[in-house]
Amino acid sequence: MTGTGFTVEFAAPKPQRLAHWWAHVLRWTVGPDDVVRPTGPGVELRFAASEADKAGKNAVHLELRSESYEHQRDTLLRLFNAGARFTDEGEDVPYQEMTDPAGNELRLLEPRQSDVDTGPVASVVVGSSDPSADSARWVSAGLQVVRRDPALIALHSTARTGPYLEFKLGGPTTGMLRVLPEL
Template identity: 35%
Template structure:
């Protein structure tokens, strides 16, 4: 059994408006699954497919209060492309963000609801990822996160150091999942989180038990209104185990 990363989940006060921003930013299509739920995926995409990690935006009234522990890095193909993309994103409603990055070659922005993201300078490693180069998770121990997520999913671990770890689909397509060591500690429920899904025919309860044996825990909240399983990784980052598909 195994899971794979299929989407990231964002909370938003206005899911439709934030969905329009990210659809324009990525060149993706928009689909409303239900009131208060906006889905984004590449045009012509057949979900799920490792060539892309989709975005699910869920309406929630709570305001953003702290820097997100999960964000996306956008890929560029040249310095001119980076400059052009930053300008286009600002025209769509993005604003400069200071997360203590100092002088760096990438640009840190925030979307219209304040979610931080990076527009990277051109890097060869991301030349074939699509518009999202990586989904990045802040953490205290990249080695432990690579251990957990490398066993939780069937993705391939590419790099593990004390400061950084990265994984990518075993098919060698789509964005990377990266863990970056930061001094910040988790203090609130993550406003952006990972959604993973088992394969067709897998047993969801057995998969949840396997993830718990690897170190996942059960956050304390009311589960009566959901049909999927919410767990937390060894550093307390919530993630959703969706039904097999």
């Protein structure tokens, strides 16, 4: 248990391979059940077998934290050398969008002060047609709202460690990743 109140589950044709990839790039550990567990603040990553290949963008993606521009560069190189691929975001944004070897989207953020206690995963972002309604069940499960605006609701554990869980208006609402209550 990580104390975040949630777990992220990936569906993949080769879940064990993907679990080891994420453990490597995050510098976390893989348990005997192929669950990737943080070595500090973080969120458990679970991997389920799926016959389906990924098609389209996921409703859920991970945003990775950078401590400094040098750390961002080192993380970018580690991701790329491990097999992550760049995507063409096509706009001036404060992150680098990439995909893991299974095609799941991830973002490497520019350094920002608010992410100091998140661990390497700054936030888990969920595409939503109604962020207020989608976040309500997580608030009743013990997470607290730390940011609310018309297009985004960000939640965090009461301990204020681990990644944020963010519900963002728009974007896809299905895919090969999902957020589950912490097991």
